[in-house]
Structures are given as structure tokens and as C-alpha cells.
């Protein structure tokens with residue numbers, strides 16, 4: 001089985017297309033050059049190839065093991081060793097502020113490293129992903145004392161963070177959280193309740209774990225308005241930062257899952273565990289959204305990471321496996337299956353989807369950086385609208401694509417794809433969780449239509465679509481690329497998204513809810529496709545002709561395979577709920 005090769009050239013091109021050069025002009029990134037960024041991508045690529053990727057199978061086979069007598073959890077020693085090297089190599093906290101030991105890079109660049117991590121070992125990549133979300137929440141909401149206590153070890157990777165939302169009765173409905181928080185005499189809080197499905201909730205990789213827990217204070221309002229966020233360390237932390245006794249939180253069970261086997265998915269029991277309030281009482285949902293938005297982008301990225309590795313495996317297999325004779329083949333004997341047009345269709349469908357995802361995800365990260373660090377408040381506000389709009393697209397569409405691409409890669413392998421030895425089956429098993437966690441994709445679609453489109457009457461979406469029309473007009477300048485028909489498909493998709501959004505803004509709740517998932521899909525394909533066109537324009541202006549022609553070729557595939565279908569989706573998205581007759585379920 002070929003191991004992973006970091007797609008350094010594609011990543012550095014996508015970083016430029018997403019605007020990394022503009023980000024580096026911001027004061028926050030003083031002292032970081034484009035050469036530094038390229039060096040980080042290159043070096044992390046090598047680390048992902050040589051250290052992380054070889055542990056992926058060990059982790060899958062070993063899984064996570066709970067010692068029920070102590071509550072301790074262990075993962076494969078190879079996985080633990082790779083994590084240790086990641087920490088020792090100073091890779092943790094790449095995008096965190098330098099004040100607490102972070103790398104001070106744009107979150108866009110940190111995301112590029114995260115992509116390679118997710119390709120190399122998705123299950124392990126979840127661990128730093130959750131720490132990153134915790135760091136983000138503490139940077140924004142922590143008191144000075146909390147930042148002092150928790151940020152340095154979290155940023156360094158010596159401690160890790162978790163996100164504790166889910167309870168048996170509170171899944172998508174976060175407002176049903178029942179874990180209790182009662183104030184203690186010293187101003188800390190006693191946390192009591194059960195959390196389920198907590199990723200990396202217990203493990204043997206770090207000195208301490210800080211759980212970020214949503215809980216309800218006495219007399220708090222019902223629903224999400226009555227939730228508060230607490231930092232609950234696994235081991236108590238003294239004022240000087242030294243570690244004390246174990247806190248009252250324990251792993252009492254591990255889930256047996258379809259994939260991401262080496263990521264321990266824990267049932268955690270909080271029994272009067274000591275916690276600190278983060279942010280305001282009843283401000284938990286806003287705080288958790290800060291964490292979740294960072295995590296949603298990273299989960300979308302897992303769709304990309306898995307797809308890239310699955311593609312590499314499928315391409316290698318298709319060049320090796322021979323069957324039948326391809327049309328026009330002059331070589332003796334059977335042809336490698338890559339020479340069959342239908343196999344190339346599968347591979348290029350994946351390849352163009354991977355590029356499109358990368359542009360969408362990186363554009364979202366760049367918008368986050370601008371929203372946080374641009375000096376002009378108007379630019380910040382505009383970038384925030386953009387990031388808010390793109391986040392559900394990035395999370396839901398890229399995770400659905402991850403499953404689709406992993407499935408296509410398996411199909412390219414034929415029967416051997418269904419056999420574990422080839423390793424491609426692991427991609428499929430791992431990819432399948434991403435559309436579910438961090439807000440199921442159906443919930444992302446509802447978020448998109450309700451909060452990001454209907455609430456402002458479609459204004460932020462129109463602003464984005466107008467900008468993308470500009471990119472397609474730029475593409476028309478490069479006649480030599482012969483992409484006129486494809487540019488027209490992209491423009492027709494943009495028009496369809498605009499018309500559909502206007503209809504959803506006017507629709508009744510049941511009707512727009514019935515169309516939300518289809519709308520997210522058509523919007524994501526359109527935006528990602530137009531961002532591919534933007535990359536073509538960039539390559540045509542600045543890259544060697546072979547790169548420009550490859551970018552143009554992938555845009556052509558995406559336009560013909562995906563964008564062409566978008567206008568047809570308007571009718572189903574706006575058909576309303578009447579087609580979903582409950583009587584049909586049992587007719």
C-alpha cells in the first residue's frame with residue numbers, strides 16, 4: 001500500500017489563491033514571510049509522510065482500550081509515539097498567538113498543516129483539533145488567570161482539550177443539556193452529570209486534559225439560553241501551574257465505532273468535578289459556538305484530508321492493476337485500469353472535488369483571519385459575514401464529498417477495495433463520521449438557510465456571489481484556455497443559487513426546511529466551482545503554462561460533472577414539504 005505523499009505544490013498554490021499574501025501584510029503576522037509559510041508546509045508535509053502516516057494502520061487495528069478499574073485509556077504505542085514527536089517538534093499551536101508560545105501564523109496556514117495531519121492520521125488529528133478549539137475559546141473569553149493557567153500547556157501540546165456537549169438526551173438539541181454546575185464557596189463550580197461521545201476524553205498522550213463542558217447553573221433558563229461553559233481539568237492545577245490530585249471526572253466507557261478507531265470516544269462521568277466558568281453565566285452557547293466554528297471548519301477539512309489520501313491510493317492502484325484492453329491501446333496484454341475512460345472519470349471526479357474543497361476550506365480560513373486581525377472594522381465585519389456563511393458549506397459539503405470520494409476510491413479498487421488489506425476501506429470507514437459530528441449535516445443546512453441567508457434577506461450571499469461573478473469575468477480574459485462553456489455553467493449556477501435563495505427567504509418554515517440540504521449542496525458546489533475558476537485565473541496569470549492548463553482542466557471536469565447539475569436543483573429545493581408526505585413512509 002503506498003503511503004501518503006503530502007501534496008505540497010497544490011497546497012502552496014491554494015494558499016496563494018486564498019490570499020495568504022494579503023494576510024501576511026497584517027500587523028498580527030509581522031515577521032512572517034511567504035518563504036516561512038512555504039517552509040512550514042514543506043516541513044510539515046515531510047513530518048506527515050514520515051511520522052504520522054505510517055501509524056494510521058496501527059491505530060486502526062489497536063483501537064482504544066479502557067482499563068475499567070482505573071478509568072485509564074490507551075491507544076496504540078505507535079500513535080502515542082507519533083503524537084510525542086509532534087509535540088517535541090514544536091508543531092502544536094501553529095496558529096495560536098505568540099504571547100502564549102504559539103507559532104503566530106495565520107489560521108489559514110495552520111489549516112494547511114492540519115489538512116496533511118488529517119490525511120496522514122485522521123483519528124489522531126482530532127486530538128489537536130479539539131485543543132485548537134479550546135485555545136480559541138480561551139484566547140477570546142478566558143480571564144488573564146485562565147489564560148496563564150491553561151493556554152501555555154495547551155498551546156505547547158503538553159495538555160489537550162476536549163469539547164463536552166453531548167448527553168444521551170441532548171444530541172442535535174443542545175438545549176436539552178442537563179449536566180449541573182453549582183457554585184462552590186471559593187467561586188469555582190462543582191460539575192455533575194454524564195457526557196457521551198467525548199472525543200479523546202481520556203487518553204495516555206498528555207499530562208493533563210482540560211474538558212470544556214456545557215452545563216446548567218441553578219435556576220438557569222431552559223434551552224440553550226441557560227447553558228454556561230466550564231473548564232474542568234482532569235488533574236487539578238495549582239496557582240503555580242503544577243498538577244495536583246485527580247479531579248472528579250472519569251471515563252466509564254468507550255464506544256466501538258465504524259472508523260477512527262484510535263480516537264477514544266468516551267462516556268465521561270462528572271461527579272462534583274471542580275470547574276471554572278469560562279465567559280459569562282448563561283453565555284455558554286456563544287462560547288461553545290466559538291469552539292464549534294473552529295471545529296466545524298476542521299471537520300470539513302477531514303473530508304478533504306481523507307479524500308486526498310484515498311485518491312492517492314486509488315491512483316496508484318489504477319496504474320498497477322491491469323484488466324481488459326483500453327480503447328486505442330497498442331501495448332501487448334491487458335491495460336492498466338487507469339487507461340479505461342470510466343476509471344479516469346472516477347479519478348478525475350475525485351481530483352477536481354479535492355481541489356474545489358481545498359479552495360472552499362482555505363477561503364473560509366482566510367475569512368476567519370481577516371475577521372480577527374484586519375485593522376479596518378468594515379473589512380472585519382465583511383470577512384465575518386463571509387466566514388459565517390462559508391462555515392456550514394465547508395463543514396457539510398466537504399464531509400459529504402469525503403464519503404463520496406472514499407467510496408469512489410474503494411470502487412476504483414474493485415473487490416480489493418472491500419478487503420481491509422488494501423487500506424482504502426479504512427478511508428471509507430473513517431470518512432463516514434464527519435457528516436455526523438460537530439453538528440450533523442442536516443443541522444448545518446438549517447443553520448445556513450435560517451441564520452446565514454434568511455436572517456439578512458440573502459445579503460451576505462449576494463455579496464459573495466457578486467464577487468464570484470467578477471472572478472468568472474476575469475476568466476473570460478484568458479481565451480486561450482478554452483473555458484467559455486465552463487464559465488457559462490458557473491455563471492448559470494450562480495444565477496440559480498441567487499434565485500433559489502430569494503425563494504427560500506420567502507418560503508414557510510416547513511417548506512424551506514424541506515429544501516435546506518439541497519440548497520446547501522447547490523450553494524457549496526457553486527462557490528467551490530467559482531473558487532476553482534479563481535485559481536485558474538491566478539495560475540494563468542502567474543504560474544508555468546503546464547500548471548495553468550492543469551488548473552483549467554480540473555475546472556472543466558468540475559464544471560461539467562457538478563456545476564452543470566446545479567440549476568436543475570432549484571426545482572427540488574423549492575418544491576416545498578408537500579412532496580415529503582409522511583403517509584408515504586408506510587404506504
Ligand SMILES: Cc1cc2nc3c(=O)[nH]c(=O)nc-3n(C[C@H](O)[C@H](O)[C@H](O)COP(=O)(O)OP(=O)(O)OC[C@H]3O[C@@H](n4cnc5c(N)ncnc54)[C@H](O)[C@@H]3O)c2cc1C
Pocket residue numbers: 163164165166170171172173196197198199200257265433436437438439440441442443446
Ligand atoms: C465518533 C463521535 C465523536 C463525537 N465527538 C463528540 C465530542 O467530542 N463532543 C461532543 O459533545 N459530542 C461528540 N459527538 C456527538 C455528535 O456531535 C452527535 O452525535 C451529533 O451532534 C448528532 O447528535 P445525535 O447523535 O444525538 O443525533 P440526533 O440529534 O438524534 O440526530 C439524528 C438525525 O436526525 C437529524 N435531526 C435531529 N434534529 C433535527 C432537526 N431539528 N431538524 C432536522 N433534522 C434533525 C440529524 O441531522 C440526524 O441525521 C461525537 C459523536 C461521535 C459518533
